[in-house]
Structures are given as C-alpha cells and as structure tokens.
Amino acid sequence: MDYTQDYVRWFRNSSPYINAHRGSTFVVLMDGYALQHQNFTNIVNDLALMNSLGVRLVLAFGARPQIMQRLEDRGLSLSYQSGRPVIGPDAMDCIKDAAGSAAIDIQARLSMGLPNSPMHGASIRVTTGNMITARPVGVIDGKDLGHTGLVRKVDCNAINRRLDDGTIVLLPPLGFSPTGEVFSLTAEEVATRTAIELKADKLIVFGEAKGLFDEDGDIIRVMSPRDASQRLDQMPDTDPTKPALQAAWQSSRFGVGRAHLISYQQDGALLEELFTRNGGGTMITQELYEQVRDATIEDVGGILELIQPLEEQGILVRRSRERLENEVDLFTVVELDGMMVGCAALYPFPDAKTGELACVAVHPQYQGGDRGDLILQHIEKRAYRLGLRSLFVLTTHTAHWFRERGFEPTGVESLPQSRQKLYNWQRNSKVFMKRL
Structure with a gap:
C-alpha cells in the first residue's frame, strides 16, 4: 500500500x-x-x-x-x-x-x-x-x-x-x-x-x-x-x-x-x-544571468573582443582601446553570465536634438533572437532621457534591420553639421533616421 x-x-x-x-x-x-x-x-x-x-x-x-x-x-x-x-x-x-x-x-x-x-x-x-x-x-x-x-x-x-x-x-x-x-x-x-x-x-x-x-x-x-x-x-x-x-x-x-x-x-x-x-x-x-545595462570601464575588454571581428570585416569603424575607454559611458551592453554578447553606443548631438546610434554588434552565436531589439529599446530610452527627438544611424551592411525597426532613409544633409564634416564619403554609408 x-x-x-x-x-x-x-x-x-x-x-x-x-x-x-x-x-x-x-x-x-x-x-x-x-x-x-x-x-x-x-x-x-x-x-x-x-x-x-x-x-x-x-x-x-x-x-x-x-x-x-x-x-x-x-x-x-x-x-x-x-x-x-x-x-x-x-x-x-x-x-x-x-x-x-x-x-x-x-x-x-x-x-x-x-x-x-x-x-x-x-x-x-x-x-x-x-x-x-x-x-x-x-x-x-x-x-x-x-x-x-x-x-x-x-x-x-x-x-x-x-x-x-x-x-x-x-x-x-x-x-x-x-x-x-x-x-x-x-x-x-x-x-x-x-x-x-x-x-x-x-x-x-x-x-x-x-x-x-x-x-x-x-x-x-x-x-x-x-x-x-x-x-x-x-x-x-x-x-x-x-x-x-x-x-x-x-x-x-x-x-x-x-x-x-x-x-x-x-x-x-x-x-x-x-x-x-x-x-x-x-x-x-544560463537563466537569470542576462542583463541589458549601461557600460562601465570594466566592460572595455569585452566590447573590444565583440566588435573586433566586425571591424576586420569592414562592417564597423575601428575603435582603439583608448577611444573606447574615453567613450565607454556612451555604450549600452548585453551581458550574459559575464560574457559580452551585444553592445551599441549613443553619441548625442544636443543642439540638434538628435543622437547617433553606432557600433551596434551582437555576438554571432546570439543573433536571430531579440537582443538587438533590447539594445535599441535601451538606447531609445536613454535618448529620451537626454531630451533627444530622433536617432540616426550610418550603416553599410544592415540597412534592412533598421528599416524594419522604424528607421527611414535620409541624406547626409540631414545630419548635424559637425557630423557631416566627419562623414566618410569613401565608406559611403547609408543614412537612416528614426523619430522618437
């Protein structure tokens, strides 16, 4: 019994x-x-x-x-x-x-x-x-x-x-x-x-x-x-x-x-x-070990490791460790149990009420999910807190991804003057903008 x-x-x-x-x-x-x-x-x-x-x-x-x-x-x-x-x-x-x-x-x-x-x-x-x-x-x-x-x-x-x-x-x-x-x-x-x-x-x-x-x-x-x-x-x-x-x-x-x-x-x-x-x-x-957050100086090594392959392929513009250390406060990262699996940066242009979304990268093994969207949402909230009214991005390879998320094609002339002066005509990146 x-x-x-x-x-x-x-x-x-x-x-x-x-x-x-x-x-x-x-x-x-x-x-x-x-x-x-x-x-x-x-x-x-x-x-x-x-x-x-x-x-x-x-x-x-x-x-x-x-x-x-x-x-x-x-x-x-x-x-x-x-x-x-x-x-x-x-x-x-x-x-x-x-x-x-x-x-x-x-x-x-x-x-x-x-x-x-x-x-x-x-x-x-x-x-x-x-x-x-x-x-x-x-x-x-x-x-x-x-x-x-x-x-x-x-x-x-x-x-x-x-x-x-x-x-x-x-x-x-x-x-x-x-x-x-x-x-x-x-x-x-x-x-x-x-x-x-x-x-x-x-x-x-x-x-x-x-x-x-x-x-x-x-x-x-x-x-x-x-x-x-x-x-x-x-x-x-x-x-x-x-x-x-x-x-x-x-x-x-x-x-x-x-x-x-x-x-x-x-x-x-x-x-x-x-x-x-x-x-x-x-x-x-790995459950409960993933988070989207603002980057800190301790994240520089992980960001470098994540973006280096994309820089070698010409997808991203090269950034030195010194530059990343100076700009790390502008970055958002996705950390999975101590491993950097995604990142992006927001470069604000306060006078023009806009910001540049740059250095967007997701580890190849983690693409196909929603991590890119999580990064974008975090960046948009950050831009809103800064009083920005739009985001723009320059890309040579992932135009479709940004179009699917509300970014519209525009010209170089739509960029802030200071950003237009830095535009690389040889790279010939496409420009997309999204209203917030």
Whole structure:
C-alpha cells in the first residue's frame, strides 16, 4: 500500500514536468562507454518513454572504445598531433565500421517490443543520415591529419522534419563533405553544435560520474556557465569528466537553456533528473544571468573582443582601446553570465536634438533572437532621457534591420553639421533616421 501511495505521489508531482517537456527538443550525448555498459538497456527504455511523452529527441553517440578495439584487432594505432588524432584510410575504415555497428545496435535496441518489457508496443521510429557536414582539420605544424574533421554545418531543416514526425534522430561521430569524403568527429562536438544550432531546450550528457561534486563530496545541483568555465580551467586534461563538462558549458554559453550531467551507470538517472524537483545530476543553466545595462570601464575588454571581428570585416569603424575607454559611458551592453554578447553606443548631438546610434554588434552565436531589439529599446530610452527627438544611424551592411525597426532613409544633409564634416564619403554609408 505504501509503495502504491509513493508511486501515485511521484506521478502527480512529475505531471508538471511532463507538460513542460512535451514538444521540447533534447539533444542527448552518450559516449562509447555508455553503449557498452549493462545499464544501456535501461537508458534506451527511458529514451523510449521520453519519446512517447512527446519529447523531440536527438541522440549523438560516440564509439571510442569500439574504435580502439578494431584498431587493435587489425594491428593499427593512432598517432596524435597537437592533441588530435592523425587518421589515415585504414584507421578510417575501422572508425566507419565501429560507428556503423554502434548505430545499428542502438536502432535494434530502440526497436524492441517484447511483451512484459517497458517498450512493449512502443513502435519507435529511428533515423540517421548525412545531416552533419564536415570539413578536414587539415595540416597542423606540417602534419596532415587526414580524415580527422570538424563540424561545418548541421542540417537543422532535415533534423526538424524528422523530429516533427516523432522520429528519434541518431547522429554518429561522422561527418560528410560535399566532395563525398567521410570525416571522423568527436561526439561532443556533434552534440554541442547540434544543440546550439537547433536551439535545443536541453543538452543531456551521460558520463561516468553522477555529475560534479563540491569540496565536501556533495553533488552540485545547479551551476552557472561562469562557474563551469572556472571548473574547466582547474581540471587536468586527463579528467574523464572534462569532455562532458566542456560540452555542457559550451552549449549553455551559446544559447541552450539548460545542460545536464548525469551518469550512464545509474538506473533511472534520466527520469530522476528531468521529472523530479531536485534532479539527480548537475544542471548548468544560463537563466537569470542576462542583463541589458549601461557600460562601465570594466566592460572595455569585452566590447573590444565583440566588435573586433566586425571591424576586420569592414562592417564597423575601428575603435582603439583608448577611444573606447574615453567613450565607454556612451555604450549600452548585453551581458550574459559575464560574457559580452551585444553592445551599441549613443553619441548625442544636443543642439540638434538628435543622437547617433553606432557600433551596434551582437555576438554571432546570439543573433536571430531579440537582443538587438533590447539594445535599441535601451538606447531609445536613454535618448529620451537626454531630451533627444530622433536617432540616426550610418550603416553599410544592415540597412534592412533598421528599416524594419522604424528607421527611414535620409541624406547626409540631414545630419548635424559637425557630423557631416566627419562623414566618410569613401565608406559611403547609408543614412537612416528614426523619430522618437
């Protein structure tokens, strides 16, 4: 009777999470050791349950121990250059064999439907394919790394179409090039890039450990990306939890709302983490760490790092550190857990009752959201407080963005006289103005 009551209580308490997760996109990362563990069947059953509850699942997997076994069987070994493997044709054959066999095994497990088993009648569809475009790492210090690759592009449209059909998408640690080549990738990079580009709600990383622990040996339930970064800096490269934490930190830093570290050795770790209030592992989250505010002198380094790539591309006019230090009070910044992800400056012309909106920049990984609009709103409020009646902007690349936000095209003659004298005719920027 007590067991029944506990079950009913747990089920009722989990119902808010069931509703919250339905329709969400989760990217799950498992290394090759997880695939070999005796608890893997239970993990598959839990993934099937997640799928039946309406969670959109992408499963990225590794195959390192399987690859190393095949290399050993063939009398082969890998050499390394700057920490990356040098992969020749023979080694690549072993990698394709191991990854392909692992993918088939996962699909077989997800196809089980025996009576009296948790997956009876589940009828889960699984798909895989060439959804990851890769490029070669190339030559490092004079050494060609061969088939060692990097993720170049994730085919989000193809993945989303399959997720919309209720299919689990399976991503091996392989990528394909437009020239028909196959490259070996790390499962961590595949999972991280996929989670970021899909704008996934969660990245769930199965590792050997239950999560991260504090100095007293207690599990750390919640951690900010900033704390995760500091933890990574303190970890030796030989720490087995470092790749998992690196993936979780990277994804949370670039837009994935929450990343979870759980153990593939613990039965029910996935369900405990997602359907109980306290969870079972470590969650890294960026929530509540973002703010739009006036810049301070401490922000100069972050602003420089943010705008430098745009200056090199000719999109923004170059600004020296000395100039930024003198003008930092004119800047608005978007800070996400200690990282500068957006900025803009307001140069007022009080006599003309107008101001110049300049140096607008948003980090490439954070574009496509509303951060640009948040910056603009902050600048407009600032201009209003200064008694300005209009804003103008000079741009060579983003005219459409400003037009969509109420800026109208105008001529150089509309600028304040002092600004007209500084206009760079060689740059030939377009002028737009917005009435406040």
